Amino acid sequence: VITGKTRLFGITADPIEHVRAPQVFNPVFAERGFDAVLVPFHVAPDGLEALMDGFRRIRNLGGFVVTVPHKLRTAELCDEVGPAGRLIGSVNAVRRDPDGRLIGEMFDGKGFVAGLEQAGYDLRGRDVLLAGAGGAGRAIAFAVAEAGARRLTIANRTASRAEELARAVLRATPGVEVLAGPADPAGHDLVINATSLGLKPNDPLPIDAGRLEPATAVAEIIMEPETTALLVAAQERGCPIFYGRPMLACQVDLIADFIGVPKKARGASL
Numbered sequence: 599v600i601t602g603k604t605r606l607f608g609i610t611a612d613p614i615e616h617v618r619a620p621q622v623f624n625p626v627f628a629e630r631g632f633d634a635v636l637v638p639f640h641v642a643p644d645g646l647e648a649l650m651d652g653f654r655r656i657r658n659l660g661g662f663v664v665t666v667p668h669k670l671r672t673a674e675l676c677d678e679v680g681p682a683g684r685l686i687g688s689v690n691a692v693r694r695d696p697d698g699r700l701i702g703e704m705f706d707g708k709g710f711v712a713g714l715e716q717a718g719y720d721l722r723g724r725d726v727l728l729a730g731a732g733g734a735g736r737a738i739a740f741a742v743a744e745a746g747a748r749r750l751t752i753a754n755r756t757a758s759r760a761e762e763l764a765r766a767v768l769r770a771t772p773g774v775e776v777l778a779g780p781a782d783p784a785g786h787d788l789v790i791n792a793t794s795l796g797l798k799p800n801d802p803l804p805i806d807a808g809r810l811e812p813a814t815a816v817a818e819i820i821m822e823p824e825t826t827a828l829l830v831a832a833q834e835r836g837c838p839i840f841y842g843r844p845m846l847a848c849q850v851d852l853i854a855d856f857i858g859v860p861k862k863a864r865g866a867s868l
């Protein structure tokens with residue numbers, strides 16, 4: 599039951615009907631024995647500033663998740679933004695500190711890396727090909743470099759975006775060799791699809807799968823379908839594969855920790 603002691607959390611989006619954070623986070627609160635509720639806030643871009651001012655004043659608000667189209671503007675409106683959010687220029691979670699300050703951070707990239715780690719894949723020293731330099735690709739590029747990859751090649755349909763991203767990642771992690779290049783998987787240890795190709799049944803493959811070698815691992819970030827055409831092609835060549843879902847699952851834990859959900863409430867029987 600919701601009482602006067604229940605802590606409040608939210609998700610901001612426009613439209614709102616499709617968001618999954620309430621179904622995902624409320625069971626986590628329950629599992630951790632945490633007296634809290636996460637509800638959807640439907641706000642248009644022109645109302646975001648006023649909403650965030652309101653959030654600063656709501657003293658029992660713990661924080662909120664941010665999704666399309668608010669990730670960029672929310673980063674600008676926060677009182678402070680964490681290191682990944684600053685590099686990427688957008689946030690997908692905001693914590694409200696007891697003094698009312700709003701602290702934002704981006705967890706897309708960290709979630710992806712945590713998903714690989716959980717599956718036993720260590721990025722240190724790896725030669726990585728990343729297809730896609732959109733919102734998710736950007737976050738993943740910084741996180742993969744940060745996680746210790748040796749070399750990162752970024753391929754994107756709009757080449758200028760790949761080049762700009764490669765320069766930004768190189769500035770942030772000077773020890774990593776970062777370059778823009780073709781979507782040719784030959785010779786790489788790991789190929790990541792961070793494009794939206796694979797969502798639709800007739801999409802072309804994001805990389806030249808004919809040049810995939812069996813030793814190259816292939817990671818997807820698309821969640822639906824679970825097994826994309828790229829993963830099918832990779833499996834046919836005997837490549838290890840990683841599905842898209844863990845990226846989101848790992849983010850839930852990271853965001854829960856960030857917005858102040860206790861690991862396990864004291865005295866809760868789990």
Ligand SMILES: NC(=O)c1ccc[n+]([C@@H]2O[C@H](COP(=O)([O-])OP(=O)(O)OC[C@H]3O[C@@H](n4cnc5c(N)ncnc54)[C@H](OP(=O)(O)O)[C@@H]3O)[C@@H](O)[C@H]2O)c1
Nearest residue numbers: 730731732733734735755756759792793794819842845846
């Ligand atoms: N698993 C997760 O937790 C998770 C999290 C976030 C996103 N995702 C998934 O990641 C995908 C990308 O999301 P996003 O937010 O990064 O989208 P986005 O910002 O719109 O970026 C889309 C990317 O796909 C490329 N692209 C789109 N259509 C293409 C085409 N016909 N041919 C070649 N390249 C094409 C774009 O290239 P240009 O730059 O040339 O347009 C860009 O690199 C989506 O499928 C989304 O569902 C998954």
